[in-house]
Amino acid sequence: xxxxxxxxxxxxxxxxxxxxxxxxxxxxxxxxxxxxxxxxxxxxxxxxxxxxxxxxxxxxxxxxxxxxxxxxxxxxxxxxxxxxxxxxxxxxxxxxxxxxxxxxxxxxxxxxxxxxxxxxxxxxxxxxxxxxxxxxxxxxxxxxxxxxxxxxxxxxxxxxxxxxxxxxxxxxxxxxxxxxxxxxxxxxxxxxxxxxxxxxxxxxxxxxxxxxxxxxxxxxxxx
Amino acid sequence: xxxxxxxxxxxxxxxxxxxxxxxxxxxxxxxxxxxxxxxxxxxxxxxxxxxxxxxxxxxxxxxxxxxxxxxxxxxxxxxxxxxxxxxxxxxxxxxxxxxxxxxxxxxxxxxxxxxxxxxxxxxxxxxxxxxxxxxxxxxxxxxxxxxxxxxxxxxxxxxxxxxxxxxxxxxxxxxxxxxxxxxxxxxxxxxxxxxxxxxxxxxxxxxxxxxxxxxxxxxxxxxxxxxxxxxxxxxxxxxxxxxxxxxxxxxxxxxxxxxxxxxxxxxxxxxxxxxxxxxxxxxxxxxxxx
Numbered sequence: 021x022x023x024x025x026x027x028x029x030x031x032x033x034x035x036x037x038x039x040x041x042x043x044x045x046x047x048x049x050x051x052x053x054x055x056x057x058x059x060x061x062x063x064x065x066x067x068x069x070x071x072x073x074x075x076x077x078x079x080x081x082x083x084x085x086x087x088x089x090x091x092x093x094x095x096x097x098x099x100x101x102x103x104x105x106x107x108x109x110x111x112x113x114x115x116x117x118x119x120x121x122x123x124x125x126x127x128x129x130x131x132x133x134x135x136x137x138x139x140x141x142x143x144x145x146x147x148x149x150x151x152x153x154x155x156x157x158x159x160x161x162x163x164x165x166x167x168x169x170x171x172x173x174x175x176x177x178x179x180x181x182x183x184x185x186x187x188x189x190x191x192x193x194x195x196x197x198x199x200x201x202x203x204x205x206x207x208x209x210x211x212x213x214x215x216x217x218x219x220x221x222x223x224x225x226x227x228x229x230x231x232x233x234x235x236x237x238x239x240x241x242x243x
Numbered sequence: 244x245x246x247x248x249x250x251x252x253x254x255x256x257x258x259x260x261x262x263x264x265x266x267x268x269x270x271x272x273x274x275x276x277x278x279x280x281x282x283x284x285x286x287x288x289x290x291x292x293x294x295x296x297x298x299x300x301x302x303x304x305x306x307x308x309x310x311x312x313x314x315x316x317x318x319x320x321x322x323x324x325x326x327x328x329x330x331x332x333x334x335x336x337x338x339x340x341x342x343x344x345x346x347x348x349x350x351x352x353x354x355x356x357x358x359x360x361x362x363x364x365x366x367x368x369x370x371x372x373x374x375x376x377x378x379x380x381x382x383x384x385x386x387x388x389x390x391x392x393x394x395x396x397x398x399x400x401x402x403x404x405x406x407x408x409x410x411x412x413x414x415x416x417x418x419x420x421x422x423x424x425x426x427x428x429x430x431x432x433x434x435x436x437x438x439x440x441x442x443x444x445x446x447x448x449x450x451x452x453x454x455x456x457x458x459x460x461x462x463x464x465x466x467x468x469x470x471x472x473x474x475x476x477x478x479x480x481x482x483x484x485x486x487x488x489x490x491x492x493x494x495x496x497x498x499x500x501x502x503x504x505x506x507x508x509x510x511x512x513x514x515x516x517x518x519x520x521x522x523x524x525x526x527x528x529x530x531x532x533x
Contacts, residue, residue: 070445090529091449098447108442112255124249125448167446 021046021175021206022067027076029062036062040076040236042229044208046174049201049224051217052210053239054231060210061105063236064177067208068100069093081174098126101168101205103178107160109152115139116148119166126171135170141196142166143189157184165193169200176200178209182216190216198224253456254439260432264425264461265468268513271421272472273479275414275509280480282410283505284496289403296396298370302331302362306386315360317384322364325379327371334361421465421513422520429461429521433528440532454525458518465517469510477506 022044029036036059044050052060065071066078069085078085081096088096101122109118116135123129139145142162147155155163161184168176176197182190194216201207201224211217220226228239302322306314315333322331339358340351373391380387433440436457443453480497498505 091451094444094447094449096447097445100447102445104445108438108445110253110439110442113249113252117249117252120249121253121442122446124253125443125446125452 021048021081022208023077023079024066025077025079027066027073027078029059029066029071030074031059031062035074035234037231037234037236042236044206046206047201047204049198049207049220049226050209051220051226051228052208052231053212053214053217053228056212058231059234060231061179063231064102064179064208064210067175067177068097068102098122098171099174101171101173101176101178103161103164103168103176103181105179105183107152107157107164109160109163111152114149114151115144115155115163118152119163119170121167122171138166138170142193158186158189161185162189162193165196169196172200172203173205175206176208178207180211181209182211182213187215191219194220195223250452250456251459253443254432254436254460256460258432258435260428260435261460261464263431264428264464264517267424267428268421268465268468268517269472269475270468271417271424272469272509272513273476274472275417275469275513276473276476276480276506278410278413278417279505279509280476280497282407282414283498283502285403285406285410289400289407292396292399292403296392296399298366298368300364300366300389300391302364302380303388303390304360304362304384304386305388306360310386311360314384314386315362318362318380318387321376321379321383322362325371325376327367327369328364329367330365332363332365334363338363418512418516422516425461425465425517425520426524429457429524430528432457432461433525433532437532440529450526450529453529454522457525458521461521462514462518466510466514469513473506473509477503 022042024040024042027040028038040063052063054060062071066073066085067080069078069080069088072086081099083092083096085093085096110121113121116139117124119139120135136145136148139148142165144159144162144166147159147163152160152163161181165178165181168178178197181197182193185193190213197207197209198220209216217226217228230237230239302318304311304314304318319331319333322328336353339361340353343351373389377389380389440453443456483497
């Protein structure tokens with residue numbers, strides 16, 4: 021699913037992480053933790069090709085991202101759901117149009133009932149016709165998650181998807197991701213929220229990766 | 244809402260480049276219709292001048308008054324027996340007065356002027372052997388000169404053809420300028436919508452989808468502008484005064500009958516140009532955006 025082979029990445033003046041080798045299998049569930057600035061967001065960006073590693077090779081869904089044409093990268097991204105930390109939307113489109121965008125770009129029709137169900141699940145049923153700038157931070161995160169899962173992706177990469185949410189909504193969205201995982205989607209969630217990780221471990225066989233000292237390690241049993 | 248309908252909306256409809264495209268397409272459409280009208284008119288004029296002069300000629304007889312009738316009879320006899328001459332008619336005094344009226348004024352006392360006698364010829368499609376006719380006339384009626392109007396017909400036709408070439412060149416120039424403006428506007432539109440491109444790429448949109456989203460919007464703007472410009476130019480042409488009965492260029496500038504369908508080509512061509520120019524620009528710009 022995701023294979024990192026001796027990947028290093030430099031950011032600004034110095035190295036962010038060095039010689040990371042990793043293999044995440046299909047249907048796996050991983051949390052990514054570590055202090056701020058350790059490279060969690062960068063790791064996710066490397067996994068969907070927004071950034072290129074300074075050294076090493078990143079393969080996703082069986083293809084080397086560094087060797088892909090723009091069209092091949094787009095095809096790969098059509099199978100990846102991404103929840104950005106800064107939740108990027110097209111501000112002139114409604115929430116439901118933004119959520120349906122991954123379908124629109126591949127020419128697939130939006131099923132009104134599927135959209136309604138999904139928006140209802142993430143608690144945005146009443147905001148379907150709203151424009152993104154009118155949403156709160158938490159609502160934007162939920163809309164971003166809805167957009168990421170609408171295509172039933174093979175891989176879901178989520179950067180702090182519950183950062184602005186209350187505990188009840190965080191649990192709800194996590195369960196949505198757990199359900200996706202049970203259907204075969206590989207999940208990688210970058211988060212600081214240890215409670216969320218503990219909650220997830222009660223429902224799914226989740227592993228925790230931690231950035232520490234410019235290295236990526238499997239976290240211990242203390243979690 | 245269908246995916247196609249939403250894909251039409253992914254590029255915001257506002258922005259200065261949108262107005263630039265509409266206005267420039269309107270201006271270029273307006274100018275293109277005039278260039279097209281000039282081209283059609285000059286072609287018609289060249290054809291008309293050629294046709295009206297090609298099968299006519301005159302024989303001018305200069306002779307002493309007492310020999311004029313005899314010379315005229317000889318010339319008419321020569322003309323009647325020359326293959327390629329359909330009709331020969333001696334111009335009467337009234338016809339000559341009408342010809343000279345423009346220069347010498349009305350009520351011309353023709354008797355007081357030493358005017359040559361003119362014989363108007365209508366030639367068959369094949370026409371006579373002009374060189375042979377000239378030789379026969381000079382042998383049998385030394386004062387007779389055959390004139391097939393070549394001297395002044397050729398420059399007129401050449402002038403009309405040149406004018407047509409200029410107007411076609413103007414059309415090409417207008418198309419080139421229009422393409423350049425569209426390309427610049429498309430480039431500006433893509434540059435000012437970096438966030439749109441970023442989000443579309445994030446959700447897996449291919450360059451073709453992104454380019455088409457921009458191109459559709461730009462082409463529609465160009466089509467709207469060109470249609471307005473074309474309509475305005477057609478209305479302007481309709482206000483041109485008609486100068487019937489003259490062969491002057493200004494008499495017929497515009498279109499006639501089914502010719503009015505021709506300006507409809509301008510919005511279609513403008514839209515096609517806009518599509519090609521903006522598509523090429525979009526792919527070029529997207530190649531540079533990571």
